[in-house]
Amino acid sequence: MRYLMIQKPSDTHPDEKLFAEMGAFIEELTVAGVLLATGGLEPGGVLLSSVGDEITVTDGPFAEAKEAAAGFALVEVGSKEEAIELARRFRKIVGDGESTIQQVFG
């Protein structure tokens, strides 16, 4: 099963220590053979919405957060609980904030 873990932008200021711990965590996931892909995400991005024939394109950011650090990890594990366990460790590293976990189908 594949799960997409997304770290939402937060107010936590990313410092050297955080980057080092993140690096170690990614290394651990790699050695565990569960990490398929990972990367950081641009805080705002671009929002596209369509109503009828009209498509609106809006530039971000959409959150208040200034020092936003967002990212994603695509993992392959045997159960939702394993994904949650991985996300739990991740949250411990990054401090206050939110993550989502969604199963990827197909």
Place this chain on the structure above:
Amino acid sequence: MADVRRTIDAVWKLESARIVGGLARLVHDVGLAEELAQDALVAALEQWPEAGVPDNPGAWLTTVARRRAVDHIRRERRTSEINPDFPYEDEPAPQQDDVLRLMVVCCHPALSREARVALTLRLVAGLSAAEIARAFLLDEQRVVRRIAAAKQTLAEEGAGFARPSTDALPGRIGSVLEVLYLVFNEGYAATAGQDLIRADLCREALRLGRMLAELAPAEAEVHGLVALMELQESRFAARTGPAGELILLHEQNRGRWDQLLIKRGFAAMLRARALGKPPGPYVLQAAIAVCHAQARTADETDWARIATLYDALVRLLPTPVVRLNRAVAIGMAYGPEAGLSEADALLTDPSLRDYHLLPAVRGDLLARSSRHSEAAREFERALSLTRNESEREFLRRRIAEMAAPAASGTLGAAVAAFLARDDLDRATVRSYGQTFTRLRRALGDSLPLDELTADRVAAVCTTAWGSAAAKTWNRHRSTVRSFADWSSLPGIAAGLERRTEKPPENDPIPPADLATVLDSPRHSLRERTLWRLLHESGAPVSAVLALDVEDLDLNDRRARSGGRWVTWRSEAAALLPGLVAGRTSGPLFLTDRRPGPSTSADRCPHTGRARLSYERAEYLFKQATGHTLRTLRHADQ
């Protein structure tokens, strides 16, 4: 409670290799290490539902298990009358090294292959005996006994937990790779509808392979196996259809291939190559998988390269299965006959006697050589040798195709398939094509083959070539007959009688026929003039066709052409003024239509038409009489 249980399972799957490895380093016995770890799990089951899941569940399990390990060592020392306070050995070693050692020990040479598989899945992947049993379609008790016996063997062998020496490591890792690929293939053989845990074996093998690639990054074959598994797994979804039926590689929808895994496969391949060692069997197999992954369509597959890779692979791994795959690649790269001669060499190999893929491959090669009845027999043999239902279904389909290769199709499709055979040379295809162009135009590409009757075929052929030379008629007739044999519709040529051919050179036109032809108003003025002129002048055909209008001396009934005189008599003289029709220069005999812009300058200044060619003139006369133009020179009238 159920949630806690699932959390414990999850933690165990993620941590078991490191926990068991770390314990084995302490107690020098993987069997004992696993039991200690199990004790810790039981403790977790007892305490977590009450106290809640600890902050760091992995660390909690490790601590509890290590405490028990230390207790165990103290107890041992007391009973063996060694000073219990003597420091137990806890050599500092990175956790990763523990996992590598664990993998290597689980694949110890003293163990049978089945035992290695069971132990690896149990201790490294953290699967329960029940899960292993379900995945391998075995009885759970049997798996439990197998694991216990394996632990016993390791203890008796004194396998311990030492790191293999640098020299021995590649060999020991080779044994791990073999186990991983075995597990992977077991999962890959699973089909839809079966227990999902079987397909999960692929994921487990991949996970362990990716782990091993990080633990032993200097071993090229590890990266080779990882690349091979990533690339094979990328096709997992595409290789079965909606009803679970098997879809062969070249028929798969490549859009369903997992591009992420393909990229991971390529990346693993680059890591293997970067080590700069001569490629081993896994790297070579991965290189073959890379060839497939790089082809955007099946037709773009570089089969010549694949055949070369198999040449190298067969030297390292001369197993019958590799040799058979090599035959397939050669058949694709160099034609079915070349493939067949390779496959035929395997018929005497006793280890392939009951291997269903040998007759299946031969059947495919025979079918591509249009040897349909032989192909059907091979597919029958293959069918009798396999119990896999999706493969059986596939073979039944192939057998049905052989019985009536195109009977269910349309005229257009059948003709296309007939002409696409590998054993036809270009000239034959061109000649056949003339027959089929006429048939398809007259009857339509979408005509179902079962409506292709002898009467219809005969009607088309008679209209098109009924008045043509016997030789022409017979050529078209034999094309139809050969198509009839191929498509198993022998009746369709029944209306076509063979005609007696006359060798045209030695057989002048009978005077009566000649008169009929030359005077028939069915033929155009140009034809009649040309034929009259040839007949009356006795001049070579090329000389007559080379005549220009300004060469003609109509009064003296003669013309100068190519250094000789062409002379004629009254009949041609009567026709020529009509043909010249006021023109003052340019070729005497002109084509019917204006030529395209790029053709030569040898054309009529009045009409823009080009000079009539020898081939066209010859063709028209043959159509009309079945004879060649040259016979006109000597014909009596």
